[in-house]
Amino acid sequence: MENTELMELITKVIPYGTVSQGSQYPEVIVPAGKLHDAAEQLRNLEGQPFDYLINMTAADFTDKFTVYYHMESTQAHNLVVLKADIADRDNAVVETVSDIWVTAEFFEREVFDLFGIRFKNHPDLRRLFLEDDYGFPLRKDFKDEVNIIELPN
Amino acid sequence: MSKDVIKNIIVKDDEDYIINMGPQHPSTHGVLRLEVCLNGEIVKYVIPHIGYIHRGIEKMCEADTYKQIIHLTDRMDYLSAHMNNEAVCLAVENALQVEVPERVQYIRAILDELNRLASHQLWWSAFGMDLGALTTFFYGLRDREKILAIFEESFGSRLLHSFNTPGGLMHDVHPNFQKHILEFVKYFRKKLPDYKNLLTDNVIFHNRTKGVGVMSPETAIAFGVTGPSGRGSGFACDVRKVAPYGVYDQLDFKQVLYSEGDSFARYQVRMDEMEESLNLLEQLVAKMPSEGDFTAKMKPIIKLPEGEYYERVETARGELGVFIVSKGEKYPYRMRFRSPNFSNLFVLNTLSKGLKIADLVAISGSLDLVLPDIDR
């Protein structure tokens, strides 16, 4: 299936999302509140369900967080990126997709550990790598005077 | 496609008999701590605890140039160091639309396969040790030594060679490179029957691995278990076939798939992949141009155009993804590695539930975990 066709199909099932061709793969941008629904739609997409969540991560853009979900259909081998922006950085909450792809449970724990984004309805939201009282190191405003020595650029 | 959702089920109880395997334990292959709940000899659940070797590579990358990042990626999955390098290089090259010389692509593919072979040899050695067959370790390492000698000759280092650089290679390979590879292929073809005699055909080994830790293809996909572990379950996830990079689309090789999904199938996939890699090496050496540049022309300071880039390669353990968010600077704004072992690890609980503690060791051995790759 060509990318344009795929994009049309996705637009049909996710009318609230913005579907565009990114630099490499089709991208679907949805509001954070609709993320779980969009993920479910993609997971059960007719003809080529996106059943393999390759990667889930986040990025901190100082004014917002963006969560990324790279997923592939194991039948058609198409790759799609699902994105959602979380505007509220201090109380970042987004719904979990671990009930759709079980592997997301651990990706989400990692994102929670490093970014402090909380996942609603997550079965076991604990920190994965770091101690409980450590900050969230991948946030751009993270400061750790003890362990990280800043070099002058 | 069934609607049944595969879940990671852990039911805790106050009277659980917990054993902590690790962080220092002979069979966890590194600093992995497994919280194992036992009922006699039978495993009730396994909770992996990781982070003992978390070095914050993703954070470090945010302050490093792309050429510097290459040297960090070696330290993730140290057994497929070259593939890790290549993932970053490919991401940068594709983002900049750089045409890499053909010779470089062939050398990279050769190194991929050599590295895959070395990694599988070490896995075979360690897997035998996990099951109590201590002699495998010496047989595996003996043959791995030959590959490391080839690496040493060309790059001066044996394990972490950081030989790739965005646009090509650090320098040209040694003049004897092709000759020694062909010698190795011939040598290792003769040695592979030893592996079969020592472990593959052993009846105790069959009893220990057949039907142990059966993973359905649905489970493999839901947990994102890739690489030989996933292909043992019939999940066609070889990135070299699914999304070919480099010269892999011009080569004749087949994706090794087994449908049983047990530890023995995962073992067989790796054994067959070794033979497949030997075939690939022969093809690659035959096709490799003997003359040519070893690098494309690159600017001294590499700046990626603003955007998001995702690149995938097949390491010895599965699909490695590199995700770069660039703001047009010489440093990546956000760098993320999707490491294959991370996903492979967490299927352990589902696979080993209800089996014996010895099976847990066999399963974790057959998943071929490398801890620095999980923690990053």
Added chain:
Amino acid sequence: MILDIYSFSTLTGAIDKGLNSAMAPWLATLLEFVIVGVVFLIFYALLGLFLVYLERKVCAVIQNRIGPNRVGKWGLLQTIADLIKLLMKELIPIKNADGFLFNLAPFIVIIASFMAIAALPFAKGLQAMDFNIGIFYVMAVSSLGVIGILLAGWSSNSKYSLIGAMRSGAQIISYELSVGLSLLSIVILSGSMQLSTIVQSQADGWWIFKGHILAFISFVIFLIASTAETNRGPFDLAEAESELTAGFHTEYSGIKFAFFFLAEYMNMFIVAAIGATLFLGGWMPLHIGHWQEFNNIMDYIPSVVWFFGKTFFVIYLIMWFKWTFPRLRIDQLLNLEWKYLLPLSLINTVLIAFIALMGWYF
């Protein structure tokens, strides 16, 4: 006829006579006990060290290595250096361990193997105690060792140790049956439990040849079961270092660990010696029927050489499969015993009894 020139009975007899003429009989007997004890102690220590060295060399050969070659000629002093190291190591006290039992356990293990060695016939006329129930005695005392292992596992108060000890208990109790039954077949054939009589009964051929295929089956069963009984690979589940780090002796250090280590090797020697004595003729030279000349030539090899040659052959077999096979799982281990070895050895015993009754052996 076996030559008397190599018989130790002249030597031992002379010592006995000399002592008795020099002092009161009770004192002479006491002194003889002390002499035998000291000789065995030295023999035990030296043999244990040599076996450790041998295992390292054998496994090195199997694994394409050289093995120890730095300390002494061909590394012969390596294990002595190791022993000195172990002696100088700290005995780490375990906080929550049951102190008395924790310290007692290594001694029980080592005493059990030490007691078994007393009944072995090393050469013609060289046997400390020739019981009329010799084989029964050896079986009984060698299985006392499991008490030590269970105590070690329980008193260490460590989960790994406990699992290892439980495995070991289950394993040894199960495999004791097969060992007993396979030895019983030779007892039936020779008609005696006395080790010296069993050796004498093999003067015209070893039981493994005389007893047809059935005796050979007994020998194989004995080899498997006794390997399991001594907790060696591929049945080393009690230690299983990839699962239980070190099993029942996880918490032991220094010389107490060395005791377990030494006892393991001596147990291996004991089972190999019993196997050699019962199936391969003990110190009896290789005799073939009525080939008088051949038998006479064989008699010129001293009996002590025959005994140790056969024993080390069996030891080599045991080492060989330790370094070749993967480890079994606990349920497979018990299946192997209760579903295959035990029925097989029961049937085998009945058949052996039948051919012994009919006199169908050579």
